[in-house]
Amino acid sequence: MELTSRQEEIVAIVKDNGPITGEQIAERLSLTRATLRPDLAILTMAGFLDARPRVGYFYTGKTGSQMLTDKVKNITVQQYQSIPVVVQESASVYDAICSMFLEDVGTLFVVDKESTLVGVLSRKDLLRTSLGKQALESIPVSIIMTRMPNITMCKKDDYIIDVAKKLIDKQIDGVPIVREVDRGSGYEVIGRVTKTNITSLLVDLSNDEII
Secondary structure, three states: OOOOHHHHHHHHHHHHHOOEOHHHHHHHOOOOHHHHHHHHHHHHHHOOEEEEOOOEEEEOOOOHHHHHHHHHHOOEHHHOOEOOOEEEOOOEHHHHHHHHHHHOOOEEEEEOOOOEEEEEEEHHHHHHHHOOOOOHHHOEHHHOOEEOOOOOOEOOOOEHHHHHHHHHHHOOOEEEEEEEEOOOOEEEEEEEEEHHHHHHHHHHHHOOOOO
16 A cells, blocks of 8 residues: 555654644644544554554554555455356256366366255366267266365355365366355355456455555
């Protein structure tokens, strides 16, 4: 985050004199408290300053990289999730290939008749099967999918940095976001997090679009 010259002055004043009230900062800059209010709000939200009622503002002592780290660590999955693409476990490999192509995704989530997650299909799974001489229309995806309990999953309140680590460790393109159904007897797919979502997060960070 690039600060204005006035914001840099405010940070310097608070760093040298904090805790200090907004009125005292305004007086040192020969400005009104109302004029400074937006700058103080931005500096507080960005993490440069902190404020305590009846005490004033004080310098957090955090560097730009530390604030960026704190910001990333607090971003949850639900902030960057996308719509999942699911197929029935009775679907054929041919149907799954068509779905993956039409939806332009790298991972399909397989569900049963009750819409409960039972498997995951990756590009590699479908490619490996299509290289054989078998009739793809006659092979159900249930034969080639990754099954429970070997499915890597996450919840909507999980931190996205933890999911990113899972993608790297497991060398996979995406994971389903799930919630428990029927008292823990299964999971419903409510979203997905992929490498593309992580890339979107990085772009937003570089553009300073996350508060």
